Ligand SMILES: Nc1ncnc2c1ncn2[C@@H]1O[C@H](COP(=O)(O)OP(=O)(O)O)[C@@H](O)[C@H]1O
């Protein structure tokens with residue numbers, strides 16, 4: 001399956017969720033290719049920061065030709081995960097066109113809900129030629145014991161995309177893992193972050 005993590009808003013957790021879900025799939029024995037479609041190359045930086053053997057292959061492809069090249073690139077892999085770019089619309093369109101499933105991370109703030117408008121529009125445009133494409137919102141960085149998660153879920157209901165039932169919490173281990181090129185389960189094998197990523201991977205991939 002080809003899954004794109006996308007949202008034109010920066011800092012919502014595209015790279016964090018893409019890499020941790022990719023690593024989780026690898027942990028489950030899948031051969032995983034990560035396509036870094038962000039010109040900033042954060043996923044490539046993550047791979048380079050690691051000092052142990054890689055769990056997944058990361059390649060950089062910040063060009064609007066991903067949808068044309070993905071078939072060839074996917075050969076020899078079970079899953080392809082695309083870490084989407086912020087802003088650049090032609091890259092985002094290509095990352096959508098390449099995907100079977102588009103995952104839209106959103107933070108639990110009204111600004112993020114409004115900003116989702118843009119990516120929802122792009123997904124809607126793609127629907128014309130990607131008839132059976134699926135898409136889903138994932139709430140990222142929920143602060144424990146706040147009601148905002150619920151409010152945001154209600155606000156997101158105005159959009160045609162469903163909301164994943166797995167919610168990702170605000171946890172320091174995500175930033176810690178990122179800095180060392182690790183997945184969260186490599187730091188805390190059965191910690192809360194590893195567990196929620198496991199649930200998200202199952203929800204997305206089955
Ligand atoms: N659930 C989380 N808990 C704590 N920090 C997070 C979480 N998700 C993302 N971050 C941090 O937020 C910043 C932006 O995340 P990133 O994945 O790079 O977003 P994007 O790829 O959408 O720009 C990074 O510093 C990352 O470590």
Ligand SMILES: [Mg+2]
Nearest residue numbers: 014015038042
């Ligand atoms: Mg990113």
